Amino acid sequence: MKAGLLLSVFSLIICTGTAQAVPQTINDNFIGGRPNYTAGPGTSVPANYLNYVRDTYRNADVIGNPNSFNIESMTVDFTGTNTLSVVINSSFFDNIGELGVGIGDLFISTDGWSPVADTRDDYAGTGEDWEIAVQLDSRDSLAGALNAYNLVAPSVVLSSVAAPAAGHVAIYRGEQEVRYNANGESAIAGGNWAIDTNANTLTLNITFNNTFEQIGGAAWGFHYAMTCGNDVIEGAASNTAVPEPSTLLLFGSAIIGALPLRRKA
Numbered sequence: 447m448k449a450g451l452l453l454s455v456f457s458l459i460i461c462t463g464t465a466q467a468v469p470q471t472i473n474d475n476f477i478g479g480r481p482n483y484t485a486g487p488g489t490s491v492p493a494n495y496l497n498y499v500r501d502t503y504r505n506a507d508v509i510g511n512p513n514s515f516n517i518e519s520m521t522v523d524f525t526g527t528n529t530l531s532v533v534i535n536s537s538f539f540d541n542i543g544e545l546g547v548g549i550g551d552l553f554i555s556t557d558g559w560s561p562v563a564d565t566r567d568d569y570a571g572t573g574e575d576w577e578i579a580v581q582l583d584s585r586d587s588l589a590g591a592l593n594a595y596n597l598v599a600p601s602v603v604l605s606s607v608a609a610p611a612a613g614h615v616a617i618y619r620g621e622q623e624v625r626y627n628a629n630g631e632s633a634i635a636g637g638n639w640a641i642d643t644n645a646n647t648l649t650l651n652i653t654f655n656n657t658f659e660q661i662g663g664a665a666w667g668f669h670y671a672m673t674c675g676n677d678v679i680e681g682a683a684s685n686t687a688v689p690e691p692s693t694l695l696l697f698g699s700a701i702i703g704a705l706p707l708r709r710k711a
C-alpha cells in the first residue's frame with residue numbers, strides 16, 4: 447500500500463516577547479485660565495480692565511496670532527525603562543523671540559494628570575501638581591543640554607511678557623508654569639534638546655537616573671508652554687510598555703499532492 451502523498455508545510459514565526467514602547471500623541475485640548483495683561487509705560491487702562499481681558503480671552507486656546515503661538519500636539523515616547531523623548535509641535539518654534547517670547551521648559555507629573563475639569567479655570571494654582579521640571583540649557587539657541595529636577599516651588603517661573611511700548615497693552619496667559627530655574631537642586635535626569643525650525647518641533651531626550659517604576663506610577667502627565675503662556679498644552683501618557691503580540695504561530699498548510707490509495711489484491 448502506498449499512501450497518498452500529503453505534504454504539509456508549516457512555517458513558524460516566533461516574535462520576541464519583549465515589550466514595545468508606543469509613542470503617545472497628546473493633542474492640544476487644554477486652554478488654561480488667567481489671561482492677563484501688561485501695560486506699556488505710562489499707559490492707563492480702564493477700571494476692571496483685567497476682568498475685561500479675562501472675559502474676552504476665556505475661550506481662546508491661543509492668545510495672539512496662532513501662526514506665532516499655536517501649540518498643536520505633544521508626542522511622548524517612553525523608549526526604555528528610564529529614557530523618554532518628548533516632541534512638541536508648535537508654530538512658535540519658527541517664531542522664537544517674537545515679542546520677546548522665549549522657549550519654555552517641560553513639566554512632568556509622575557502620578558497621573560488631573561486638570562481642572564473645565565481647563566479654562568486651570569492655572570498654576572489649580573489642577574495637576576507637577577513633580578518634575580525639565581530645565582533646558584542655552585535657551586537662547588536652538589539646541590542644548592537639559593537637566594531634570596524634583597520640582598520645588600520657588601524655582602518655578604510663571605508666564606509673563608515684556609512691557610510693550612507706551613500706549614500699548616500686551617495680553618498673555620498668566621500664571622502658567624513656563625520655566626524652571628534650579629537653585630542648588632540635584633539633577634535626577636540629563637539629556638539634550640533641539641529645535642527644528644522646518645518641522646516646527648522641539649525635541650527633548652531625557653535619561654533619568656532611576657527607572658520610571660522607581661520614580662512614579664504608570665500614568666504620567668505633561669505640561670508645556672512658551673514663556674508668555676499664549677498657548678499651553680497638557681495631557682497624560684502611560685509609561686507602561688505595551689507587550690508585543692505574544693508568540694505568533696503561523697501555520698501554512700499546503701497539500702502538494704494526493705494520490706489515490708491503491709490496494710494490492
Ligand SMILES: [Ca+2]
Nearest residue numbers: 474516517677
Ligand atoms: Ca493650541
Ligand SMILES: [Ca+2]
Nearest residue numbers: 555556557575
Ligand atoms: Ca502630579
Ligand SMILES: [Ca+2]
Nearest residue numbers: 569570572573
Ligand atoms: Ca494647573
Ligand SMILES: [Ca+2]
Nearest residue numbers: 474476477678
Ligand atoms: Ca492649548
